[in-house]
Amino acid sequence: MTRIELERVLTLNRVWQPLTTLVLRGALVLVSRGRARIVCPQTYQMFTWEQWLAERAVPADAHVIEADYIRTAAMQVRIPQVITLAKFAGYPNAGVPFSRRGVYERDNGRCQYCNAVVHKRDMTLDHVVPVSRGGATTWGNCVLACARCNHRKADRTPREAEMNLQATPQQPTRETLLLRGVTSQPAWAPFIGKATEQVEAK
Ligand SMILES: [Zn+2]
Known part of the structure; x- marks a missing residue:
């Protein structure tokens, strides 16, 4: 598998609530079709795909940190870490399925x-x-x-x-389970503070 299928991008709804993580390929498809925008986790500035290419792409032979860029024939593009959906504002918090x-x-x-x-x-x-x-x-x-x-x-x-439970079991929120099986990125922290803290406390 290539990085475009492995790297994960935090995906927020329109009002910046964390929904899920998508593989990079899926996130890029949404952004290139105008269905999502890239969020810069440092400045919170939003970018369309064209704006991102204009600001965060460099020539193919430029020296960059490999881990932060994807390479095409003509250029190297900074990997987005967070995107926000253009239309969907829902937050399906009810009923995280039991597993x-x-x-x-x-x-x-x-x-x-x-x-x-x-x-x-x-x-x-x-x-x-x-x-x-x-x-x-x-x-x-x-x-x-x-x-x-x-x-x-x-x-x-x-x-x-005569055995005591550590805590009363409860249905977890979507936020708690957002990162299951996914390695959290530091850049995601401002958007999912609570879930990140729990992961780090492990
Ligand atoms: Zn035990």
Whole structure:
């Protein structure tokens, strides 16, 4: 895969709320079609594709920091880090779908009973109220647990097992899960302060 399929661009809605991250190729398509504009994370200035090329492209033989530019035959263009959609102002915060991976991210990769760091491949999903007692597979009833704690708790409630939860499980916001599986860029921080802090606290 090339960088255009690997690099990620933070994508904001029209009123600058973080929606998602797109691969660079997808972001460039939106910008070149006029459906999004590039935001400079330092100055907050917005650019159309033409304006970006006029200001942030240099000749093919100019000396640049490779990581910051994509190369075409004729020139080198600064990689955008943040874009804002031209029309969409919605913020679909309701109902982040439940997922095992989402529980892992929400619980910061730590067992919610003993607080041990758990590797993704070793994670188990613990139903706080066991399935056998009618416990549902929902954000509010599932936590990340290490195999040892899950085994020890078995078919009991935390109270019966005398095991305390680190925190009350809740449905995460879209912002919390925005960066799951994605390496956060420092330039994104002003736009997603809360989510970035949580990632850095890991
Ligand atoms: Zn544990």
